[in-house]
């Protein structure tokens with residue numbers, strides 16, 4: 001049997017994206033123009049996939065040096081510095097820019113005493129003196145686009161993926177970042193990607209924060225059903241799985257355009273027999289099993305109030321402060337509205353284009369209906 005063509009557990013290669021054409025074009029144009037962007041979308045919505053495609057395109061189209069820094073789960077300043085440096089090393093590891101990296105590395109990270117504004121705003125989270133040398137190293141790492149630009153005349157595309165995790169290291173790092181950003185208009189364009197839209201809004205939309213209005217906002221919507229269906233159908237057909245083709249629209253509907261859920265479902269459908277009349281329900285069940293641990297964990301961390309409101313939504317009451325939903329939860333209207341907004345901030349629920357509430361992850365709804 002042919003290898004399963006549907007990847008659901010890691011970012012996709014740049015040439016395998018469903019749609020995201022407009023987003024990619026917009027990101028590329030802004031990067032080339034030196035405009036920084038913040039990209040906010042829930043987990044598994046295709047941020048890293050899109051970023052990798054952008055990095056490749058920025059290099060191909062504009063010879064921008066792509067520097068993709070993955071900040072997920074970072075806990076120390078040293079680790080931040082290491083991840084940034086590695087990202088430059090990877091970004092420069094192509095063509096004639098290779099020698100630039102060697103030259104930068106030879107010079108190492110020096111200048112321990114940089115009097116850059118922002119340091120003072122670092123709170124008690126960073127202790128002296130070990131931290132002060134780490135902080136100096138961070139300042140050096142954040143100056144790398146300037147060094148690269150001096151040597152090559154090329155602009156860097158600096159992507160900080162899972163940006164919000166930077167703030168588990170220390171408060172005030174947005175001030176540190178700002179102090180570099182503001183004089184890098186010729187040498188760098190930044191993309192800040194984050195899985196917590198509410199936190200991204202707080203960082204960039206609050207005039208008391210250093211990064212206020214430093215980056216234009218871009219959000220990722222669900223994948224368009226028609227593009228998704230074309231993609232899945234083409235791959236099934238290419239593998240000679242014609243018996244499954246008529247199930248594709250049903251699959252896309254179950255996925256609700258959620259990128260990772262769609263690929264997981266397609267992967268599981270591919271595993272079913274062509275002549276199985278229940279291939280789609282079997283694929284859905286297999287996909288839910290695969291996702292089960294994660295869903296279980298999400299659920300376990302939720303308080304009773306949030307569980308009830310999600311229960312109401314799963315039971316078919318999308319008007320969350322309407323009579324039926326209130327009767328389902330037993331909450332007062334104001335309480336319910338507060339919980340609803342907290343769930344939205346957690347990216348568990350969102351409003352669709354028509355203003356109705358829905359689950360961000362369609363599997364959470366399926367799982368709730370199945371378990372309870």
Ligand SMILES: Nc1ncnc2c1ncn2[C@@H]1O[C@H](COP(=O)(O)OP(=O)(O)O)[C@@H](O)[C@H]1O
Pocket residue numbers: 007008009010011012016017018019020041042043044045046047048049050259260261263264
């Ligand atoms: N444009 C896309 N087309 C098809 N599948 C996608 C797309 N973007 C994401 N996916 C699917 O979603 C999964 C998670 O994507 P990823 O980029 O890692 O999300 P994020 O970085 O937002 O958590 C990928 O493994 C892939 O299966």
Ligand SMILES: [Mg+2]
Pocket residue numbers: 047048049161
């Ligand atoms: Mg990611």
